[in-house]
Amino acid sequence: MSIRKGRPLAARFLLPIRSLARRGWRLLCALALTFVIPAFAPIAHDASAKAPQLATMVLAAEALATPDYGATPVAVIPHGAEVELTGEAAPGFLGVYYDGQAVWVPAQYLSLGDRPDIDTGVTVADSPLLDAPMRDASVLEFILEGEAVILTGANVDGYDAASYDGAGGWIDERDLSR
Numbered sequence: 001m002s003i004r005k006g007r008p009l010a011a012r013f014l015l016p017i018r019s020l021a022r023r024g025w026r027l028l029c030a031l032a033l034t035f036v037i038p039a040f041a042p043i044a045h046d047a048s049a050k051a052p053q054l055a056t057m058v059l060a061a062e063a064l065a066t067p068d069y070g071a072t073p074v075a076v077i078p079h080g081a082e083v084e085l086t087g088e089a090a091p092g093f094l095g096v097y098y099d100g101q102a103v104w105v106p107a108q109y110l111s112l113g114d115r116p117d118i119d120t121g122v123t124v125a126d127s128p129l130l131d132a133p134m135r136d137a138s139v140l141e142f143i144l145e146g147e148a149v150i151l152t153g154a155n156v157d158g159y160d161a162a163s164y165d166g167a168g169g170w171i172d173e174r175d176l177s178r
Contacts, residue, residue, distance in 0.1 A: 055096070055110040055118060057081045063103035067093035074103050083110070087166025089120050089148040112152070119151040121162070121176035129169035133159035140169045149176070 057080060062073040067090035077083065077098050086102050088095035093104045107118045123143050130137040133156035143149065143164050149171065154161035159170040 053085060054082055055085055055094070055112055057083065057105075057109055058111045059109050061105055061109040063096070063098050063105055064093075065103065067091075067095075067104040069106075071104070074101065075099055077105065085150070085163075087150075087163060089150045089164075091122055091148050092120060093148075094118060094120070094150065119153070119178065120148050121151050121160070121171075121178050123147050123149065123171075123175055124177050125175050127171055127175035129162065129164055129167060129171055130159070131169055133157055133161075133170040137170065140167055141165075143171070151176075151178075 057077050060079045061077055063075045063077050064071040065074050066072075075098060077096075081098075083096040083098050083105070086095035086097060088102075089107075090104070092107055094107050094110060095102055096105050096110075097103075098105075107120050110118045112118055123145050125145050127143045127145075128139040129141050129143055131140055132138075141164070147164065150163040152161040152163060152168070155173065156170070158173050160173050160176060162169060162171045162176075164171075
């Protein structure tokens with residue numbers, strides 16, 4: 001019977017097991033990192049550019065036929081009433097549906113969730129409404145100078161989330177007067 005010289009018998013079996021364990025450990029670490037890193041990554045703030053659909057009256061207010069404080073009152077909308085926004089805006093006013101008709105209400109009497117008052121802005125130049133808050137984003141539509149937009153409160157990199165004529169998008173804040 002011949003005895004083979006070289007590595008002991010135990011080393012011949014343990015070395016491949018250790019090598020496999022090292023590779024397995026690396027694989028396990030790689031898998032763990034794919035799940036751990038996203039869990040601790042910074043979470044982007046909600047920056048919704050969608051057009052708001054519903055608003056709540058924070059005070060009772062007169063519903064007006066046109067967006068003007070001197071306009072004929074059509075009805076009184078009670079405090080707490082939920083109204084659907086038409087998507088139209090005028091400086092300081094928002095169009096809403098109430099009692100089956102489209103009317104105008106001063107924006108400060110409306111609220112989106114916890115936030116009282118809905119901001120509006122007026123374009124100071126012909127401005128594109130973009131689908132993302134960046135210069136090379138797709139244009140949803142052009143808003144002419146002097147048109148009012150609903151501002152939904154989000155701002156990302158110099159672009160305000162806005163709604164115009166029922167379409168939600170992003171507009172360069174330099175193109176707006178508040």
